[in-house]
Amino acid sequence: MTPRQQALDYLRRLGEAEDSDIDVAEAALALAVLDHHTDLTPYRAHLAGLGADLGALMQDVPDGLPDRVAALGRLLAQHGYAGDSETYEDLQNANLIRVIDRRRGLPVSLGILLMSAARAQGWDMLGLNFPGHFLLRLDHAGGRQIIDPFDGASPRGPRELRDMLKQTAGLESELTPDHYAPVSNREVLLRLQNNLKLRHLSTDQPDKALAVIEDMLLFAPQHIGLWRESGLLNAHLGKLTAGIQAFENFLRIGEARGASPQLLDHTRSLLKQLRGRLN
Incomplete structure (x- = not known):
């Protein structure tokens, strides 16, 4: 069976799966291979490596929420990942295979990489329903931090989020609870x-x-x-x-x-x- 056919079968099975059973990164690779008919073995190995490297970055440091956020930023830098602000509209930025090859991507594709690494460590991370710019939320020890995967996993507070919203949704826009709502x-x-x-x-x-x-x-x-x-x-x-x-x-x-x-x-x-x- 070709990689493309395997991917199609996998995606069809996801259509009947519970949302909690979906591996977002594996599903994103399946979608990517529909356009790039290649062996996914090295890309799966890379994802596993990101998770392992994140664990290594947390050794011998405090396990607080700010420390976890900082480790996510170091993980992206260690592997050379960055948001592609120069060729943002390039279709490659939404294909996880090409994102891994190029080390460049959109907020959502980079966010998927961070979600994969964080969840491999058992961390509580999810995406948010923020318009125009995908964001992540990391929960730990009763605290929460919103981070921007496009900007090196930088933490974002209310003022920065308000500025981002006005850039994407208009100057009259104001933050509402919907903007912080988690997505499946x-x-x-x-x-x-x-x-x-x-x-x-x-x-x-x-x-x-x-x-x-x-x-x-x-x-x-x-x-x-x-x-x-x-x-x-x-x-x-x-x-x-x-x-x-x-x-x-x-x-x-x-x-x-x-x-x-x-x-x-x-x-x-x-x-x-x-x-x-x-x-």
């Missing part, structure tokens, strides 16, 4: 892939954006928004049968999950149009 493992992976999808859409490549959505649906088959996007893009590309199936899946899942009546009605109208075109 699936949501981290969706956020990683959204970078690829949006870049393909912005460069008028709907076929490539659709391929990314199809990959996302492998591990998030209950995500109604993805099914609707799939329907719209398939219809745009003239793939009427696939578009009909996607809209039908959206309606089936959306009705069960209480999607808005307006959105359901609009999708029913689109579905009727596609069926008419097919006939």
Whole structure:
């Protein structure tokens, strides 16, 4: 079985798995190998090495929250990782294989590396629902610290977060509890892939954006928004049968999950149009 087929099978299994059972870094490698059909053995070894090196950095130092944050920053520096501010839009920054090769990435891809290393040490780390810039939260001994994986795992306080929010969401934006809300493992992976999808859409490549959505649906088959996007893009590309199936899946899942009546009605109208075109 080829690395690509192994990755596809793995991602399909994730679609039925509990979120807590998802290894975010392994899943990100599976997504990456869909574009780079290569042996993942050295990349898995690198991830294991990051975890081991983080443990080594904590030897003979206090095990306080600031010490853990500092060790994460030293880990990135030790391996030469940095946020790619010069070619931020490069698609390689959202592919974990190429991130490891280049030692450059987006906040979310670098965040996945830190999550992997921290969790290998049994640390409590998760991603946050911060708009426009993926952030991590490290919990330890009753304390919490938000860190920025794009900036060497630097700690971020309320003032810095407010400034970041205004840069990405507008000057009138203010911090709310939603911005600090944790995200699931699936949501981290969706956020990683959204970078690829949006870049393909912005460069008028709907076929490539659709391929990314199809990959996302492998591990998030209950995500109604993805099914609707799939329907719209398939219809745009003239793939009427696939578009009909996607809209039908959206309606089936959306009705069960209480999607808005307006959105359901609009999708029913689109579905009727596609069926008419097919006939």
